[in-house]
Amino acid sequence: MHHNIEMPNVIEKPYVIFVGDETSPVYTKTGSGIAHWDRESCVGQIRLSAEAANLGLPDMSLEEAIAAGARTLVIGIAVVGGAIPSSMRAVIADALTRGIDVASGTHDRLADDPEFAALAAQSGARISDVRVPPPGLPVGKGAKRSGKRLLTVGTDCALGKKYTALALAQEMTSRGMDATFRATGQTGILISGGGVPIDAVVADFVSGAAETLSPDAAETHWDIIEGQGAILHPGYAAVSMGLLMGSQPDAIVVCTDATRETIVGWPDFALPSIQEIIDLTVRIGSVVNPDIRVVGISANTSALSDAEREDYLSRLSQEHGVPAVDSVATGVGPIVDAVQS
């Protein structure tokens, strides 16, 4: 994947991923996501016990990681309570003392920790709290930018908008297209080494943040922008709206889930139809880009049998006149075909 040093919140690679003694594959998804999507940027993993989750990277000490070229210690776990487990503090402090950057997507800011802040100030190491938006974001201008943009949108949260965007960027790059994944959430930022945590931006600046995230580029270049929330979501519609306006996408891919009936966490709200999401997104997006078009549908069909999946996807494709894929089960190739056609 391409890396753009003008991107906000840039995190220096290569990484060493710090798993600590966390055993749960769920709570180490940040680490495994990085190992999956950008393995070549990971020199190894640091685990504090033999039972800790294994990301499939070489085990090493901090010293060995530095010798292998690691520039940033990435906290590879999601912390439920917010605070960093005390077992992990010594390695973090050691890294900062040696001038190695530390990046974290945890809720509590590492930079607000007095010990860590003092060590970083002394060595010049940088603490990247990727949930914190960069300062000085502008109000959205709406001015047309050069280059092409694709935004993944959804009928809901948590149905593959990040995964689909990463898969699209990877597929495009593997075909020799010029494409960059643009992250809008903490895991995506850690995976790609930069981005803006769009849902943490003050409302007035959300579309401006999205504009900053996908700047002017070569005419044949594609920014593949990770969507957030959903345009009809009772809690997060504002985030999705600002991201859509600022992204001025040429292409959208609608992400959905084959068997989900209501909004996750909002059981009184029916999942909107794909057609509703298309209609609204195209109507709103055309304010900033009259050429906006749907290029595909990406559905999570993990609850279906192979036969059901084939039937479901072919029905979606016929109904909406675009390729319909499961980005895990079938891959996103047909959508990239549509983008190229």
Add this chain to the structure above:
Amino acid sequence: MHHNIEMPNVIEKPYVIFVGDETSPVYTKTGSGIAHWDRESCVGQIRLSAEAANLGLPDMSLEEAIAAGARTLVIGIAVVGGAIPSSMRAVIADALTRGIDVASGTHDRLADDPEFAALAAQSGARISDVRVPPPGLPVGKGAKRSGKRLLTVGTDCALGKKYTALALAQEMTSRGMDATFRATGQTGILISGGGVPIDAVVADFVSGAAETLSPDAAETHWDIIEGQGAILHPGYAAVSMGLLMGSQPDAIVVCTDATRETIVGWPDFALPSIQEIIDLTVRIGSVVNPDIRVVGISANTSALSDAEREDYLSRLSQEHGVPAVDSVATGVGPIVDAVQS
């Protein structure tokens, strides 16, 4: 107007309005707005020179204002640079020393001023920076709340959404209806004594902030919510979207300007049509309130002659099947008729 002590950011009344030595009626619009909409809550004005703008309130010293019962010194000017003029500092410091609250809508936070902060801490006076959202705002739930809500929406910014909401609340109250103006911007907050500066809220919490602003109420009660931005605005659509989702309005009034052709400050963007705004707002709003309906149009017709205005408003009314008014020139009575019918 009703005052709800559970409203966020409550500012204690009565007020004394501090004009300083500002002579411009434009830069004293905050003060004149308060004097116009809630005169009975203003014991007087403090002016530092005879040339300072006159809000039509009794001139008095801070001491006289306190004797007259003033609880809060309100900074009645909008400051272009951000910082409070040095000529105004002595009176502010004097108020804080005497335990009188100070409220300000200026961009620089008064509470961040070391001298003011120290004086307030010593006396127990409260500094209300009304551009700062209250802490702890939740994510929007979308749950139906009791009572009725009306939201003013717009084709653009700066065309009377606040004025129309204030006029509607005043007209309803004068007819004996139970109505509360709900402020979403700094001037409205100072006028009404509370509210949430919605455009300063982090994107994830905008609809939750709007829910907090118009809580459960008696079934016949109307919250009249000040709109912000516009749902198709290239810079501010996220704000409008979150406010719409969280307000779950039963009724909307569309505000527009009879002669405006492009978005103010975004000259490449045509003003959307009233019908587009209605269609989108009703579609999106129906997610959280299936009973949403348009009850009126409020147009700024100040550039038209009386005959042109009459013609224009009657055309709008016919086209959209609801009353069309100019809230300044004709008053909002016909819209309240429609709400009551």
